Amino acid sequence: MKKSLVAIALAASFLTACGTSDVNNSSNAAVTAPAGKAELGSFGVDLSARNESIKPGDDFFMYASGTWYDNYVMPADKTRFGAFTGLAERSEKQVKEIIDDIASRQDLNEEEQLIADFYHAYMDTETINKQGITPIKPTLEQIDAIKSTADLTKVFGQAWLTGASSPIAGGMWFNRLDPNQYEMSIGASGLGLPDRSYYLEESERFAKIRTAYVDHIAQMLAFAGIKDGKSRAEAILALETKMAEGQWPREKRRNRDLTLNQIKRADLAKTYPGFDWDLYFKQTGYQVPQLNIAQPEPVNNMITLINEQSLNVWQDYLTFHTLSNNADLLAEDIYNTNFAFYGKILSGQEEPRPRWKRAVSEMSGTQSLGFAIGKVYVARYFPESSKKQMAELVENLRTAMGQRIDNLDWMSDETKVNAHAKLAAFNPKIGYPDVWQEFDGLTLTSDNLVSNVKNLRQFFREDSVAKELKKTDRNRWGMTPQRVNAYYNSSFNEIVFPAAILQPPFFDPNADPAVNYGGIGAVIGHEMGHGFDDQGSKSDANGIQRNWWTDADRAAFEAKADKLAAQYSQYEPIPDNFVNGRNSLGENIGDVGGLAMAYHAYKLSLNGKEAPVIDGVTGDQRFFLAWAQVWKEKRTEQSMLNQLRAGTHAPGRYRALAPRNHDAWYKAFDVQPGDKLYLPEDERVRIW
Known part of the structure; x- marks a missing residue:
């Protein structure tokens, strides 16, 4: 998905x-x-x-x-x-054998309890279905309350936590001129289709995908109570098409000579004006004394769109992507609707993967419980x-x-x-x-999946922020x-x-x-x-x-x-x-x-x-x-x-x-x- x-x-x-x-x-x-x-x-x-x-x-x-x-x-x-x-x-x-073994026991250490609680929360479809979109309502309400570009910027800056999308996004990586230092890298992002070519090519194949995408957006917006979804979905497609036009082709994004553009935080607003960088970074927690702009022109293009496009369209864009990006964690009718497009139409997948496999996938990443599970995996299966x-x-x-x-x-x-x-x-x-x-300090429960994912995101972000200025x-x-x-x-x-x-x-x-x-x-x-x-x-x-x-x-x-x-x-x-x-x-x-x-x-x-x-x-x-x-x-x-x-x-x-x-x-x-x-x-x- x-x-x-x-x-x-x-x-x-x-x-x-x-x-x-x-x-x-x-x-x-x-x-x-x-x-x-x-x-x-x-x-x-x-x-x-x-x-x-x-x-x-x-x-x-x-x-x-x-x-x-x-x-x-x-x-x-x-x-x-x-x-x-x-x-x-x-x-x-x-991994499932490991999780099943842990989940069946009572005498669990702290890491094992985290694994058991997350898995129980993911597999509890009865509770998840009853909750509907309630777990992401605070984010949807924040989006609905956007009244200014400043409000919009805050939501973009919090996308790492809420699962929303943003046309400007980044993450902590390494300073390519001094690998002993961490450095924030920023680029253009935020498309809902796999690549800019899906928006820009005029062939019948891609035209059909775009038509299906509009229908899908309208269906997802309906979960948020939006009735006139078709016209608003078309406006979202038009917005994302402009975003695609402003982004680099993938082969250009690979070129490390073009993507190395270091800049001091103090000079950022002069070179990339029209965006409140201080407000944006405040949402992330990072100090960012220096950063790298991986895609200079595309970032400026995204800033132009942020200022020129209607706030109402950005609100609909954020509502759709918040629903879509969190669909794996929400009620089955939301997940199945999202799968119908991203699974069947875009990928040719006829049926969703079994829920336990989706749980294992969600738990196995580096920004989840993957290393807690991996420790047991190595002990059991790696000679x-x-x-x-x-x-x-x-x-x-x-x-x-x-x-x-x-x-x-x-x-x-x-x-x-x-x-x-x-x-x-x-x-x-x-x-x-x-x-x-x-995983010291991480708190998870057995009955709130979305909260667990947010807590994991917050945990790893705080860990990253704490290391930002260290070797x-x-x-x-x-x-x-x-x-x-x-x-x-x-x-x-x-x-x-x-x-x-x-x-x-x-x-x-x-x-x-x-x-x-x-x-x-x-x-x-x-x-x-x-x-x-x-x-x-x-x-x-x-x-x-x-x-x-x-x-x-x-x-x-x-x-x-x-x-x-x-x-x-x-x-x-x-x-x-x-x-x-x-x-x-x-x-x-x-x-x-x-x-x-x-x-x-x-x-x-x-x-x-x-x-x-x-x-x-x-x-x-x-x-x-x-x-x-x-x-x-x-x-x-x-x-x-x-x-x-x-x-x-x-x-x-x-x-x-x-x-x-x-x-x-x-x-x-x-x-x-x-x-x-x-x-x-x-x-x-x-x-x-």
């Missing part, structure tokens, strides 16, 4: 922004392989998923996973399913042996990357010194935090251990791998080494690659954004990156809707470079020996099959469109094609000129 998002460019790059996609194509149940036996097949790859009637060189995705793809039936509560979803569902079920093996793999990948830097023919020795320094400084975090989040906390994690994902944080130059991703098909201690290198090895390489992608490469070994390249080396790098962007921009998942190779460039560099690093490390691990053939599959074939099956997925068309327009990653079926840039893949599968994926050697993009 729709969440209130801040449309600013942050400096963390994730393996998959969607984080939801199957391990087994017939069951989502947790599977534990007998000791010494790989969980998937005889060596770690599901060979039954292949469609061997398809040539690898024509469609490597369908060759590796085509039988699974053709036979898999999408569950009604899903919009996509693949390798990530299976692990995510496994993690969900494990320390996996952490040790993962640490060894990271070092193997670091060695491989170092050798690859030495062998680059397009980079000078001067730049290589800086590249090696950055590589040596990579800080891997594996499994779980060394220091756990504490940054390098022990912090941006994901909980039970999250199936990974990320790179350029400010700390760290690569982070939560416990939940360290399972098949990514990592299996009983799998053949080629499989682990093609799976988790390439994931490690992907995250390392973010430190050297088109944007991550703008920060140095200490996480400081600066140019550590010679001009000639940077130009050579950009030429290769442009070539990769053009390659991915040719993929057309939906007629007339292509992958945005420029917006997904960082992820694609991570994939192509990560594969190269992982393959190099795999070859080093063989110590010059030839890998055995297993079940008729060579070592190199196992390596590339493992990669392709990590990205097997099936999507609804609506979900695919959303990914193309609003996501920073190429869809999985195209990430599976990254090997077409690697010579070893051509040899492994006898890919020849005339095959659809064949690239002449001079067109294969080799960056790292």
Whole structure:
């Protein structure tokens, strides 16, 4: 469902922004392989998923996973399913077991009581349905009482607490010129559709979505007692269209040169006049002595709209978004109405997810009880042996990357010194935090869900405000251990791998080494690659954004990156809707470079020996099959469109094609000129 998002460019790059996609194509149940036996097949790859009637060189995705793809039936509560979803569902079920165990006991410690109370409140649909919109009435009344731009600004400033939306929004991040300092980053936000293109493109597809959006807004406004909803909904769409016109395209928001615009608080009103910044920040609690304006022109455009548009339209806008953004927490008729648009129409999801799964999702975030749950998750489900093996793999990948830097023919020795320094400084975090989040002072109840969510928001905001002027906390994690994902944080130059991703098909201690290198090895390489992608490469070994390249080396790098962007921009998942190779460039560099690093490390691990053939599959074939099956997925068309327009990653079926840039893949599968994926050697993009 729709969440209130801040449309600013942050400096963390994730393996998959969607984080939801199957391990087994017939069951989502947790599977534990007998000791010494790989969980998937005889060596770690599901060979039954292949469609061997398809040539690898024509469609490597369908060759590796085509039988699974053709036979898999999408569950009604899903919009996509693949390798990530299976692990995510496994993690969900494990977390539910933890919560059920806690909720059934009486002898609870303070953190366990918080978990039990929140879960009881979320699952108490009888109380929630009786309350209707009552839990958010104070916010709706505040919106209804707006009489001036000052009143409006206060509501915008409180959106972090109330769940309302705001055209100007931000959050605390790190000072990109001094990662030891926190810094508020501000940008343009507040759209109800996934991307500005949903408002601005004139095709029939998007026109139908906008018509459905107006109908949906009117239905949601009716819950607040607004009768003439249709005309007011049209005015909200018109407002959001102006907001979309004033915002940057996503590929521009990625550019860290454009999004680094530091300014002293004292100078803010002069450069961005017409907005009461002091009143706005007063609602947040932050002192904000210095901040970064991530999108200068869009912020000024939003200020113009705040002053020019009717207060009545802004009130309706806020009423709608407060209802919509809180729908998951409100009565089922409100939730179902919101789902009918955001779930069915925008995403192609036929049925809502079971309530317990929504509860687990709500509780598992970093700004919720995720780390309290994660502490138990790690104790139950994450063996320390996996952490040790993962640490060894990271070092193997670091060695491989170092050798690859030495062998680059397009980079000078001067730049290589800086590249090696950055590589040596990579800080891997594996499994779980060394220091756990504490929840002292947090109060939750078992009978007021909205109040619980507000208390959590307030708790984490107060924690952030208390740290604002202190040295940054390098022990912090941006994901909980039970999250199936990974990320790179350029400010700390760290690569982070939560416990939940360290399972098949990514990592299996009983799998053949080629499989682990093609799976988790390439994931490690992907995250390392973010430190050297088109944007991550703008920060140095200490996480400081600066140019550590010679001009000639940077130009050579950009030429290769442009070539990769053009390659991915040719993929057309939906007629007339292509992958945005420029917006997904960082992820694609991570994939192509990560594969190269992982393959190099795999070859080093063989110590010059030839890998055995297993079940008729060579070592190199196992390596590339493992990669392709990590990205097997099936999507609804609506979900695919959303990914193309609003996501920073190429869809999985195209990430599976990254090997077409690697010579070893051509040899492994006898890919020849005339095959659809064949690239002449001079067109294969080799960056790292």
